[in-house]
Amino acid sequence: MQLNPQQNISDNHTIPENPNVLGIPISIKFNILLGVHVPSFICYVFIIVYILTHKNLRSAPNNYSLLFLLILQFFGNAINIPLLLYFYKCGRVLFNNIVFCYIWIFLDRNIWSICIMLVAWASFERHILVFYRHFFRTKWKNICLHYAPPFIIIIYYVCYFLYVNIFYPCERSFDFQSPLCGPPCYVFNTIIMWWEIIWIQFKTKIRPATIRPTPPEMFVT
Template sequence: MFSEDNSSYEHGSVLSSSDIAIPRLIRFWIMLPFYIPSVICSLFILYNFMVRRKLREALHYHVIVLLLFINFIVQLTNIPWILNYYRLGKVWPQNSFFCLVWIFIDEALYITITILFAWATIERHILIFHDQLLSTKYKFIFFHYLPIAIILLYSICYNTIAIIVPPCQNTFDYSQLVCGYPLCYYEVSSLAMWDVIVNHIIPTTIIIFCSLLLLLRVLYQKFQMHRPIRWQNHRKMTIQVLSISVLYLVVYFPKMLLEFIHLCGIPEEVGADLMHYADFFVYYGNLFLPFVCAGSMPELKEKIKKLFLNYRRRTQVIGPQTLALSPNAGDPQFKF
């Protein structure tokens, strides 16, 4: 249920009444240089995952690569639409179907990425400390594939109900980013509370708690118990999760916290300016995620190093030529 309009619904009126100090064209140009390398990095990781069997068989990469694939969809749809909005200063094309698709991708994929990564922090404990839970075929399906399937199914069902067929009427504003974020279910207190708590607060709490606990457990077993726990492999898996956790908390946590305090009754005017900046910088999480993942995957780091070394060798071979005259001949001789 939706309506085409040039003014956003009441919930978004405060946030759409002002904007951040950075002009739209400046925002376009400071986002574009990150966007292109980010897409290339995503393609590089996904390609290597498809062609390299070792990466496909590593269980700790499955959820991470799924996150990257979903993030890649965001990079190919949501980010270009945002850049186009910054370039034009308005939504284009201006029709309700496009707005509905944009809002669904923006909201549904964000929720999916958040909950999936929360599960990844839990699963990392299973892979490192409780691998016996994956010892049989049925345990493997139950503890590895079933949670992922449930998360994807929940995200599709929830966002279809909340965005495609909500119990209220969305009103689109083509002068605002993402058509004014017309999520009218925020006007229904029970739905709004469910969204913030279940889709944002709980996953974020899990990410923080499980990431810190993982670090403490790994350090404890290394320095206190002196166990030979395949430290090198476990260290890599721990660093990977912690790196993504830091990125998530730095980029997404401020926006989530502001949404929560507004839902608790704090006036939306409080922190409104900060919310505008949070809405802008939140998309840098999608841009930086491929780089963080590539940097935490040793197999890809080695391949990237080899590519750079080969490039440097080629540039050295095709170096500047020095022209020298032979003392016994008038013909020039080339020395390298």
């Protein structure tokens, strides 16, 4: 594995002009990001606490995957947004270190991919709960169709992104003046990218489910 981090980082804190970053001035993006995500953190905490403190919502089977989703998105925002705010403020990543870049890339891509897949699974599970509720009449089916899928999704994406971001054999180049230290090297592999495109197309075509209590008769433990 060859590492070739780009070390041309200036010591000043001026923000470089980068027309490739969505064509929006970085100062405007900083203010928008800060203004939107501060209230979002409050909403995340309120919703998670509200669900956990209300038994009918907490025990509803259709909210099981969505609770995973809310918690992961909360931690994803708590990690990623401050790092992006620092980047937009200073024009560089927080630490000019390849280990930091590996961790940031892994967490960012991993958390958001898991969240997208959890939304897809929650929608599919809602369909089963509404039209095929008899599938959940036995303990084994509950484990296979209800409790296990979120863990399988998490384990799959953790293993996948560990491989493509860390162990995949390619020449890595890190740009400390780009978000996420620049694109990962595996994006130049046609097979891997087609695999991700297929999964993204599959997941985004499934309508997200919403949080609401499910009648007790739809779920038997």
